[in-house]
Amino acid sequence: MQTIHDTIIIDGQEIPFTKGQTIMDAALAARVYIPHLCHYPGLTPSGNCRLCTVDIGSKSVAACITPAAAGQEISNNTSALNDARKSITQMLFVEGDHICPSCEKTGNCKLQAMGYYLGMLDEHFPQFYQHREVDASHARILLDRGRCILCDLCVRASREVDKKNVFAIAGRGTEAHLIVNSSTGKLADSNIEPGDLAANICPVGAILIKEQGYQVPIGQRIYDQHTIQETGLQENSVKKNDD
Amino acid sequence: MMNPCLHNRSDPTHEHLLHRLYALQQQFLHISPESMHQVATEFNLPVSQVASVVAFYSFFHTQPCGRFHILFSNCTSCGYLEDGQNLMQMLCQQLQITPGKTRKDGLVSIDETSCIGMCDQGASLLINGVPVTRLNPDKIAQIAHLITAETALAYWPKAWFAVNDVVHKRSLLLTAHFLAGSALQKALIHGTDETLATVMQSDLCGRGGAGFNTGEKWQLCREASGNAHYVVCNADEGEPGTFKDRFLLRSQADAMFEGMTLCAFVTGAEKGFVYLRGEYRYLLPHLHSVLNQRRQQGLLGQHILGHATFNFDIEIVVGAGAYICGEESALIESLEGKPGIPRIRPPFPVTHGYLGQPTVINNVETLIAAAHIILQDGAWFRAIGTEKSAGSKILSVSGDCRLPGIYEYPFGVSIQQVLDDCGAQNVQAVQIGGPSGTLVGRTDFNCRTCFEDLSTAGSFLVFGQQRNLLAINRNFARFFAHESCGFCTPCRVGTQLLKNNLDKIADGRGTSQDLVEIKQLSHLLQRHSHCGLGHTAANHILDSLQRFPQTFEANLKQHFTASFDLDKALENARQITQRNDAAAHLD
Ligand SMILES: Cc1cc2nc3c(=O)[nH]c(=O)nc-3n(C[C@H](O)[C@H](O)[C@H](O)COP(=O)(O)O)c2cc1C
Ligand code: SF4
Ligand code: SF4
Numbered sequence: 001m002q003t004i005h006d007t008i009i010i011d012g013q014e015i016p017f018t019k020g021q022t023i024m025d026a027a028l029a030a031r032v033y034i035p036h037l038c039h040y041p042g043l044t045p046s047g048n049c050r051l052c053t054v055d056i057g058s059k060s061v062a063a064c065i066t067p068a069a070a071g072q073e074i075s076n077n078t079s080a081l082n083d084a085r086k087s088i089t090q091m092l093f094v095e096g097d098h099i100c101p102s103c104e105k106t107g108n109c110k111l112q113a114m115g116y117y118l119g120m121l122d123e124h125f126p127q128f129y130q131h132r133e134v135d136a137s138h139a140r141i142l143l144d145r146g147r148c149i150l151c152d153l154c155v156r157a158s159r160e161v162d163k164k165n166v167f168a169i170a171g172r173g174t175e176a177h178l179i180v181n182s183s184t185g186k187l188a189d190s191n192i193e194p195g196d197l198a199a200n201i202c203p204v205g206a207i208l209i210k211e212q213g214y215q216v217p218i219g220q221r222i223y224d225q226h227t228i229q230e231t232g233l234q235e236n237s238v239k240k241n242d243d
Numbered sequence: 244m245m246n247p248c249l250h251n252r253s254d255p256t257h258e259h260l261l262h263r264l265y266a267l268q269q270q271f272l273h274i275s276p277e278s279m280h281q282v283a284t285e286f287n288l289p290v291s292q293v294a295s296v297v298a299f300y301s302f303f304h305t306q307p308c309g310r311f312h313i314l315f316s317n318c319t320s321c322g323y324l325e326d327g328q329n330l331m332q333m334l335c336q337q338l339q340i341t342p343g344k345t346r347k348d349g350l351v352s353i354d355e356t357s358c359i360g361m362c363d364q365g366a367s368l369l370i371n372g373v374p375v376t377r378l379n380p381d382k383i384a385q386i387a388h389l390i391t392a393e394t395a396l397a398y399w400p401k402a403w404f405a406v407n408d409v410v411h412k413r414s415l416l417l418t419a420h421f422l423a424g425s426a427l428q429k430a431l432i433h434g435t436d437e438t439l440a441t442v443m444q445s446d447l448c449g450r451g452g453a454g455f456n457t458g459e460k461w462q463l464c465r466e467a468s469g470n471a472h473y474v475v476c477n478a479d480e481g482e483p484g485t486f487k488d489r490f491l492l493r494s495q496a497d498a499m500f501e502g503m504t505l506c507a508f509v510t511g512a513e514k515g516f517v518y519l520r521g522e523y524r525y526l527l528p529h530l531h532s533v534l535n536q537r538r539q540q541g542l543l544g545q546h547i548l549g550h551a552t553f554n555f556d557i558e559i560v561v562g563a564g565a566y567i568c569g570e571e572s573a574l575i576e577s578l579e580g581k582p583g584i585p586r587i588r589p590p591f592p593v594t595h596g597y598l599g600q601p602t603v604i605n606n607v608e609t610l611i612a613a614a615h616i617i618l619q620d621g622a623w624f625r626a627i628g629t630e631k632s633a634g635s636k637i638l639s640v641s642g643d644c645r646l647p648g649i650y651e652y653p654f655g656v657s658i659q660q661v662l663d664d665c666g667a668q669n670v671q672a673v674q675i676g677g678p679s680g681t682l683v684g685r686t687d688f689n690c691r692t693c694f695e696d697l698s699t700a701g702s703f704l705v706f707g708q709q710r711n712l713l714a715i716n717r718n719f720a721r722f723f724a725h726e727s728c729g730f731c732t733p734c735r736v737g738t739q740l741l742k743n744n745l746d747k748i749a750d751g752r753g754t755s756q757d758l759v760e761i762k763q764l765s766h767l768l769q770r771h772s773h774c775g776l777g778h779t780a781a782n783h784i785l786d787s788l789q790r791f792p793q794t795f796e797a798n799l800k801q802h803f804t805a806s807f808d809l810d811k812a813l814e815n816a817r818q819i820t821q822r823n824d825a826a827a828h829l830d
Contacts, residue, residue, distance in 0.1 A: 050771045060771060062773070084767055084771055087764075088767075092736070094736070125736075150732075165289055168289070169295065169729075170294055171295075172299050172301075172728055174724075174727075176730075176735065179291050179295065181290060
């Protein structure tokens with residue numbers, strides 16, 4: 001079947017897209033990075049983190065859920081948008097408990113990496129200090145809700161890839177929290193396994209595989225060596241080779 | 244085809260998930276983990292979906308409520324702060340209870356809730372879901388007595404439950420006579436094309452806020468392909484200060500159902516829903532009786548008015564306390580038995596709505612207008628209003644005025660005219676369209692309410708000179724923080740930050756930096772949120788900064804101030820160590 005190519009323009013660069021692609025899909029395929037945390041190639045996009053907000057004329061839209069349309073003139077890498085992205089990243093930091101130096105995920109954490117990428121030097125907003133439960137019931141997998149950024153990736157990964165539907169998000173506003181679909185609400189009573197995508201997709205240190213936190217020394221971890229821009233583009237090309 | 248997600252398959256009445264949960268809540272005064280498991284089995288749903296629904300809606304509780312469960316409205320018009328008195332606190336003191344906590348003996352629980360749409364009825368509350376209006380300290384004392392004596396609600400003074408609708412101004416819709424079935428009869432004679440053309444000619448636009456052209460919406464849905472088409476009436480009316488739908492549901496239910504049926508005739512839908520906000524549950528018996536009457540008259544059901552292929556019926560689904568469910572895609576999620584989280588749009592409901600099928604969603608007033616238009620004609624409607632806003636608009640006027648109530652005007656009436664008519668004097672500001680709308684001051688009172696000037700879904704809140712606008716802003720900020728669905732970062736965190744920032748300013752700890760801060764946050768919400776709630780949640784702050792800068796500035800500290808009270812911050816530590824001696828305090 002012949003694919004019909006049209007183009008959109010991102011920051012002056014012409015980028016082809018095929019019908020059905022979002023702005024994010026088209027951008028990543030052309031190796032143009034649009035910052036994102038809740039998007040993962042191959043999973044249904046959600047649009048909750050809002051880091052990928054781009055401007056089309058006077059309108060702002062989330063690139064991961066907005067269909068590409070011929071002739072769109074899109075601003076992405078502008079200082080105004082990156083400032084807003086920095087604020088959104090800071091919001092995620094203060095909403096949860098992100099004490100990076102004491103977190104197993106440090107160096108491999110996308111939230112932290114986003115902070116680096118956007119030049120975030122402080123948390124700016126006052127901390128929320130919310131009470132959120134830790135679930136250590138599972139022998140191999142830890143769930144620390146204090147670090148959850150509600151990106152919904154584990155929910156989608158479990159539903160769409162693992163076909164297990166282990167997670168859901170419950171509660172409104174700042175009371176939103178991750179719940180486990182099991183008789184007790186505990187991870188131990190769910191059928192999650194360490195090899196599941198849901199157990200490994202968490203961008204932050206909310207879902208961790210136990211007993212391997214320090215196998216890679218600090219200093220040699222992903223974001224000690226790469227930017228989130230590099231890994232974000234890499235993730236997409238890996239996915240493409242899978243297809 | 245029945246969707247397993249929505250209806251209990253083992254139950255022939257196909258109860259809706261929200262209704263099943265409501266019934267359990269009625270029976271056990273809360274929804275326990277066991278109940279959730281039971282419902283999950285009955286509906287063949289993951290227990291996590293049931294749990295997330297229970298957690299989403301304010302009227303569901305996982306801890307037992309009191310046998311008398313009281314919710315005070317915290318709206319600026321029907322709220323518990325009346326003439327400088329705190330009615331909720333008063334009742335709590337008399338019953339020796341803390342808000343949000345059920346009394347140990349299980350007799351009573353008291354909490355607050357977002358506007359219950361009684362803004363023209365004085366301070367109001369819901370007791371076991373039924374409104375009690377025109378509260379005052381006297382009545383509060385009597386309520387405390389009745390509760391203490393465990394007097395069943397049936398024996399409380401009837402007059403307390405009265406909701407008196409007062410119409411002060413009538414225009415097109417509230418003067419025209421409407422006979423059940425008359426518009427349908429006409430439509431059946433003229434056919435679907437001509438019926439749709441009549442709606443098109445009227446230039447009717449949605450009354451629920453967004454103002455989308457109604458004829459166009461019907462046409463888009465009609466043209467969209469799908470297994471089934473649906474018509475939904477949005478009776479969620481959650482915008483604080485709005486109560487015109489409450490009045491219309493009471494007085495024009497026939498025209499509303501007929502509007503839905505006409506829409507079904509045009510679009511080919513066979514099923515319709517009214518999504519009624521939980522706060523209006525008390526209207527249910529009335530609505531059901533009108534529906535039954537219409538079924539008996541052959542205006543609903545199979546072969547409507549003898550037409551061989553025209554089948555349509557309406558179900559009422561009652562919400563459970565969530566403002567966001569007024570947003571059309573969140574409403575559909577709720578209809579589908581899920582938390583009310585707005586969908587990604589596009590696709591829009593007209594092509595992918597309920598169960599992914601083409602769906603028209605219209606406001607109560609829109610559907611009533613459509614029924615009248617089809618009965619009269621497009622020109623009848625088009626004859627009044629302004630160039631871009633055809634017809635009349637029904638306003639809910641409340642706040643600091645002599646004559647709160649329902650006012651219907653041709654579109655384009657000036658704010659000053661409304662203020663004169665409702666007997667408002669010494670007005671400081673008017674909030675048009677509710678907290679998500681526009682705050683205007685005296686210099687703008689010549690503005691007109693219509694789509695091309697000040698658009699409004701009907702809320703008209705009057706604030707006199709004596710009102711503290713900072714308190715109003717804090718009230719609105721709390722409302723949005725409470726009602727944010729929590730899906731997207733800017734709104735979930737941003738509404739909370741704005742609320743905290745206004746509290747800080749009111750606390751006397753704000754500096755000029757805080758004004759910069761709230762302005763930036765407001766712009767971030769406007770541009771980066773996922774849905775209309777986030778987009779509009781900071782309007783009141785931006786309006787106040789622009790039109791009433793004194794609101795915030797008067798409370799600012801000129802010099803460096805700690806952003807929090809250090810001694811207060813030690814409270815936690817004092818509680819943990821069980822100390823309260825002088826040494827446990829800072830000076
Ligand atoms: C946060 C939010 C709340 C809303 N609440 C209501 C409501 O209570 N009633 C209503 O009719 N429309 C409400 N709307 C607008 C609906 O999304 C939708 O536009 C409307 O129901 C369409 O009907 P109409 O075209 O007849 O106005 C709300 C929108 C948002 C963003
Ligand atoms: S646990 Fe991790 S993957 Fe799941 S929602 Fe929270 S941050 Fe996202
Ligand atoms: S803007 Fe607010 S209400 Fe709308 S989706 Fe985001 S969090 Fe939910």
